[in-house]
Amino acid sequence: MSRILLVISICLAVYISNGCESKEPLDDTDNNTEQPAPEPEPEPEPEPEPEPDPNSYPAGITVTENSYLHPDGETTRYFLAKMDFNNHPELKFNVIKNTPKQTPSYVFENFNTNLGVPYIISNAGYFAGSTSVSLIISNGFCSVIAPTGINWPNDEEYRQTVHPVRAAFGQMDDGSFEIQWVFCCDPTGRKHYKFPSPLDNNEKTETFMTEPPTTETEGAELWDPYNAIGGGPMLVVDGKDVSTDSYWRECLNSGGTAAFSRVPRTGIGITSDGQVLLIVCDGRGMLGSPGMKLTELADAFIKHGAVKAMNLDGGGSSAIVGLGGELLNWPSDSGTSSTPVQRKVVSCISFGL
Numbered sequence: 001m002s003r004i005l006l007v008i009s010i011c012l013a014v015y016i017s018n019g020c021e022s023k024e025p026l027d028d029t030d031n032n033t034e035q036p037a038p039e040p041e042p043e044p045e046p047e048p049e050p051e052p053d054p055n056s057y058p059a060g061i062t063v064t065e066n067s068y069l070h071p072d073g074e075t076t077r078y079f080l081a082k083m084d085f086n087n088h089p090e091l092k093f094n095v096i097k098n099t100p101k102q103t104p105s106y107v108f109e110n111f112n113t114n115l116g117v118p119y120i121i122s123n124a125g126y127f128a129g130s131t132s133v134s135l136i137i138s139n140g141f142c143s144v145i146a147p148t149g150i151n152w153p154n155d156e157e158y159r160q161t162v163h164p165v166r167a168a169f170g171q172m173d174d175g176s177f178e179i180q181w182v183f184c185c186d187p188t189g190r191k192h193y194k195f196p197s198p199l200d201n202n203e204k205t206e207t208f209m210t211e212p213p214t215t216e217t218e219g220a221e222l223w224d225p226y227n228a229i230g231g232g233p234m235l236v237v238d239g240k241d242v243s244t245d246s247y248w249r250e251c252l253n254s255g256g257t258a259a260f261s262r263v264p265r266t267g268i269g270i271t272s273d274g275q276v277l278l279i280v281c282d283g284r285g286m287l288g289s290p291g292m293k294l295t296e297l298a299d300a301f302i303k304h305g306a307v308k309a310m311n312l313d314g315g316g317s318s319a320i321v322g323l324g325g326e327l328l329n330w331p332s333d334s335g336t337s338s339t340p341v342q343r344k345v346v347s348c349i350s351f352g353l
Contacts, residue, residue: 060088
């Protein structure tokens, strides 16, 4: 009996085993096949660039009206424009050569749209008649080289040729700003070199370099800004007033810069954190302002944090146009006129977007 049960059990086990093997295998294709990647989310549309608002200064530009208190108790009104290019690299600096001469207001109203949108425009370099006697570089092109030789003390009383090394303000290819003493050592190639000082000229002692500096002169280093404007003298170096020494050594006394008289002034400077400062002051009695001596202009720059600064053309040329094309100061060419009168100038500088 036990054998019969054993045989039945074996047969049953074989039957069950064969039955299980005959079943179709489970289809797990869906579990092994890679699922298609989900459709990527559509990228959000980029925010449109905001249109420049002509009714307010853009971020990074501030303009204030200030008073400079002289030791004798008089006060001079001046305007300070501050441009923060480090935190607002979208800001633009331009140097404009005016052919023919134009007022800063005219330049503002007829601004070349290829250069952007202006918010600040002022006069800039020195000129004689319709000719710039200061370096002008615009968008990498040097239209006017720095003076390589001047008749000293003037054309009428010529005694000798002087080769002045003068201050210039420039924006480099990387967007940074520099103020350097420069000389055009290669007039044919229009290449300028910077020097650690105005070298060996001195109008006060009437001692001058007998030959112009060259690329081999000690300290010479190629200076290749994208935009630049010349002027002089240097006012501030390392946060200290160097205006009087620079005035004599840059040979500006015979040119009528009038270092020791209070007159309208225009100057430009740089702070330790790379901000650009532009100062324009009234003078010659306009709205009660006597103006500034060069040492006073240097002092104003130092008070506003400049570590380096230089003088630009002043006197009746000094003018600053701000928001919406408004003339902010009262140029001295106005005289007794009830409305301000601007002088036509050969060069201007602008700040905007």
